[in-house]
Amino acid sequence: MAPQTRGLSFPKVVIERDSDSEESSSEEEDLEEEEEAEVENDAGEESDEGHVEEKDEPSTSTKSRREPITISLKKVCKVCKKPGHEAGFRGATYIDCPMKPCFLCKMPGHTTMTCPHRVATEYGVAPAPFKSTHSSMEYVFERQLRCRISAIKPTFVIPNQVNCAVIRYHSRRVTCLEFHPTRNNILISGDKKGQLGVWDYLKVHERTVYGNIHGCILNNMKFSPLNDGTVYGASSDGTVSSTDLETGMSLTLVNLNPDGWQGPNSWRMLYGLDMNFDKGILLAADNFGLFYMVDTRSDNIIGKPILIHKKGTKVTGLHCHPLQPDLLLSCGNDHFARIWDMRRLEAGASIYDLPHKRVVNSAYFSPQTGSKILTTSQDNRLRVWDSIFGNLDSPSREIVHSHDFNRHLTAFRAEWDPKDASESLVVVGRYISENYNGVALHPIDFIDVSTGQLVAQVMDPNITTISPVNKLHPRDDVLASGSSRSIFIWRPQENFELKRPRDESRIVLCGKGEKYRKGKFQDDSDDDLDNDAYGSKSSKTKKPNLKSKARGFKQKR
DNA sequence: AAACCATGATACC
DNA sequence: TGGTATCCCTGGTT
Numbered sequence: 351m352a353p354q355t356r357g358l359s360f361p362k363v364v365i366e367r368d369s370d371s372e373e374s375s376s377e378e379e380d381l382e383e384e385e386e387a388e389v390e391n392d393a394g395e396e397s398d399e400g401h402v403e404e405k406d407e408p409s410t411s412t413k414s415r416r417e418p419i420t421i422s423l424k425k426v427c428k429v430c431k432k433p434g435h436e437a438g439f440r441g442a443t444y445i446d447c448p449m450k451p452c453f454l455c456k457m458p459g460h461t462t463m464t465c466p467h468r469v470a471t472e473y474g475v476a477p478a479p480f481k482s483t484h485s486s487m488e489y490v491f492e493r494q495l496r497c498r499i500s501a502i503k504p505t506f507v508i509p510n511q512v513n514c515a516v517i518r519y520h521s522r523r524v525t526c527l528e529f530h531p532t533r534n535n536i537l538i539s540g541d542k543k544g545q546l547g548v549w550d551y552l553k554v555h556e557r558t559v560y561g562n563i564h565g566c567i568l569n570n571m572k573f574s575p576l577n578d579g580t581v582y583g584a585s586s587d588g589t590v591s592s593t594d595l596e597t598g599m600s601l602t603l604v605n606l607n608p609d610g611w612q613g614p615n616s617w618r619m620l621y622g623l624d625m626n627f628d629k630g631i632l633l634a635a636d637n638f639g640l641f642y643m644v645d646t647r648s649d650n651i652i653g654k655p656i657l658i659h660k661k662g663t664k665v666t667g668l669h670c671h672p673l674q675p676d677l678l679l680s681c682g683n684d685h686f687a688r689i690w691d692m693r694r695l696e697a698g699a700s701i702y703d704l705p706h707k708r709v710v711n712s713a714y715f716s717p718q719t720g721s722k723i724l725t726t727s728q729d730n731r732l733r734v735w736d737s738i739f740g741n742l743d744s745p746s747r748e749i750v751h752s753h754d755f756n757r758h759l760t761a762f763r764a765e766w767d768p769k770d771a772s773e774s775l776v777v778v779g780r781y782i783s784e785n786y787n788g789v790a791l792h793p794i795d796f797i798d799v800s801t802g803q804l805v806a807q808v809m810d811p812n813i814t815t816i817s818p819v820n821k822l823h824p825r826d827d828v829l830a831s832g833s834s835r836s837i838f839i840w841r842p843q844e845n846f847e848l849k850r851p852r853d854e855s856r857i858v859l860c861g862k863g864e865k866y867r868k869g870k871f872q873d874d875s876d877d878d879l880d881n882d883a884y885g886s887k888s889s890k891t892k893k894p895n896l897k898s899k900a901r902g903f904k905q906k907r
Numbered sequence: 908a909a910a911c912c913a914t915g916a917t918a919c920c
Numbered sequence: 921t922g923g924t925a926t927c928c929c930t931g932g933t934t
Contacts, residue, residue: 429928437928444929453928462929523931664915683916709916728916757915758930782929790929815931834931 442790444783454782455750456730462782467750471795475747475802506767506775508796508806509822509829511843512813514554514856517836519547521559521861524832525760527821528571530595531578534823537830538595539837540568542760544585548595551830551839554856560598563591570623570667574646576630582646584623584634590644603649606636622668626692628675635665635680641695657697660684666761667712672720677738679723681713687725689738702742704735709755712763716773724776724799726764728755732778734799749802751795752782753818760818760832764797768824774800777829779817780807792816794831794840808840835861 429437429447437447446453446461453462460466466473522542530536535552544564550556564585574580574592583591588606593599606618622635631652632644639662640655659665659682671677678695681687687710688700704713708728715738716722723735725745730752733745753762764778776797783790786809793807794817808829819832829840 439929447928450928752929754929755916756930757927758913792929816929 439790442783442785442788444790453754454730454752468752468782471749471751471797471804472802473750475749505772506770506796506798506805507827507842508808509827509840509842510806510808510846511840512810513828513839513841514551514858515836515838516549516554516557516858516860518859518861519549519557519559519837520545520835523760523834524819524837525567525569526571527819527830527832527837528573528581529821529823529828529830531573531575531824533578534826536595537837537839538571538581539832540571540583541835542567544568544587546571546581546583546593547837549837555858557858558598560593560600562598563593563600564589567619569619569621572623572625572632575625575627582623582625582632584620586619586621586637588618588620588636590620590623590632590634592646601649603632603646604634604642604644604651606642619664622665622680624668624670624678626670626675626678629692633668633670633678635659635668635682637664639663639665639682639684641665641668641680656695658682658688658690658695658700659686666710667714667763669714671715672717674720677715677720679713679715681710681725683709685709685727687713687723689723689742702738704733704742704745706733707731711753711761712765714766717766717768718771718773722773724764724766726753726762726778728753728761730754732764732776732797732799747799747802749797749799751778751797752780753778754781756781759816762818763820765820765822767822769822769827772800774798775805777820777822779820779831779833781816784809786811789814794820794829810838813838 425436426433427435427437427447427449430449432449435448437445439445444462446463448461451458452460452465454465455467462468520539520541520543522545524539524541526540528538530538535550537549537551539547539549541547543561544566545559545561546563546568547557547559564583565587567586568583569586570584572582574582579595581593581595582603583593585591589602590604592601592603606620611617619637620634621637622633624633625631626633630646632646633641634644635641635658636655639657639659641658642655643652644650645652658680663683665680665682667681669679671679676692678690678692679687680690685706685708687704687706689702689704690700704723704725706725706727706729711726711728713723713725716724721737721739723738725733727733730750732749732751734747734749735742736746751764753764755761759781762779762781764776766773767775767777776799777794778797779794780792783792784807789811791809791811791814793809795804796806796808797803798805813833813836815834815836817831817833817838821830822828823830827842831838831840
């Protein structure tokens with residue numbers, strides 16, 4: 351395995367960040383120097399010592415003077431619009447704007463690069479070794495060391511290697527994943543278009559996508575506890591569906607927009623979905639703060655909708671307690687997670703309100719005893735309440751973790767490991783990237799929420815996109831992750847090294863792969879063809895390979 | 908290679 | 921309170 355360049359890139363970066371003048375930075379990297387020289391040449395040709403303001407000239411005058419619209423020649427930070435520094439990728443390392451609060455922990459005074467939370471997940475949760483230090487170098491060093499150590503606790507088995515995948519499986523980004531409750535190798539997936547995928551990841555090539563179930567985002571899915579061939583879905587088209595996985599036949603149980611599109615103020619979207627198996631009713635919640643109970647036999651909404659979150663705000667999730675059928679957990683855009691008693695479900699009657707600083711993407715009871723609560727909030731913090739029977743006034747722990755909101759990404763949701771008897775292992779995708787061998791990768795983090803420690807961070811050189819959707823298998827040591835339109839299955843691998851050659855027959859390439867196939871491999875028939883998109887050694891066709899795909903990576907030539 | 912686009916929460920007035 | 925400008929690590933296509 352090639353020596354890691356992490357060690358090289360970070361110190362360099364730190365030096366550059368602190369420099370105000372561009373000259374000093376250019377001593378460091380020839381690459382940068384070249385780029386900047388070019389820019390300045392262009393500037394000369396245009397013979398306009400551009401002021402930023404110039405670009406606002408009306409287009410007519412610009413035309414008459416035959417001058418191209420002046421680009422601000424003074425380099426300006428794209429974040430704060432001030433000169434003297436620039437935010438953005440330098441190679442595979444992202445440089446924050448120093449004028450803004452830390453992108454990770456949202457506190458002012460430092461950048462992501464030197465954020466103590468980036469060094470140690472448990473910073474601020476439990477004493478961390480470098481807690482009182484203020485030297486960025488020390489943080490950086492600590493980080494490098496940390497990555498070398500395989501931080502896998504013996505008790506936790508971490509699926510750390512991609513075992514199989516379907517690349518560009520869905521036609522839009524993946525929004526949710528569920529493992530089949532009884533058939534071990536079946537994974538179902540929902541996407542932004544409302545389509546539902548069924549994939550047998552053991553027989554890698556066996557997969558289907560059902561397209562006619564929903565009109566837009568499939569936000570949550572839930573298997574029927576009575577019939578595991580049936581799955582329910584809640585969608586932003588305002589419907590709850592019931593789909594037979596074998597046939598793809600789908601029924602609409604509920605439609606909250608029977609009159610069609612009447613404008614955004616009336617269009618109702620369903621997000622949260624769960625099933626109360628005790629009563630045999632489906633629970634769903636919408637973007638106006640309302641909660642619905644659906645009788646799956648009569649397909650009727652039971653009673654009137656109940657306002658469970660601030661009027662007009664989205665309820666992002668619902669979760670029934672695994673043992674106490676009367677307990678319900680909800681979360682929403684009003685910055686609250688709420689615990690409810692199903693027997694007394696009415697507006698304002700929540701048992702507890704758990705406040706957050708931002709939108710709450712998800713809230714889950716712990717999977718086995720249901721005594722803990724885990725929430726993911728857009729303030730970049732995971733919160734854990736250790737006992738719902740104890741003091742709920744404040745969370746037992748807040749763990750700073752990068753899972754920011756981005757309108758183009760599926761919202762991150764930290765998920766419990768359903769197999770972990772200690773109910774402490776959690777998986778969650780990471781937004782900010784790490785520079786790995788000059789490639790920006792977004793790992794999937796395994797966090798021990800009892801300590802806040804990062805147990806493992808898994809990544810693959812070929813997955814350069816963010817993986818906001820993750821699910822751990824209820825029985826097997828398997829992780830499923832959804833990243834953009836693709837789905838990956840991870841399994842544990844000892845002595846795992848990134849870049850290890852892998853079994854390419856277990857990678858299915860869909861969609862645009864066809865193009866490559868026609869051009870380069872005049873191969874046949876159907877898209878089950880194994881491509882080398884994933885491979886390390888293979889031909890020049892490959893876009894998705896490290897270098898070409900790496901963000902901001904400039905190939906030296 | 909660069910431009911463009913899709914489009915949700917939020918800050919701010 | 922409501923309308924609206926704004927937006928930093930996106931991902932894909934033209």
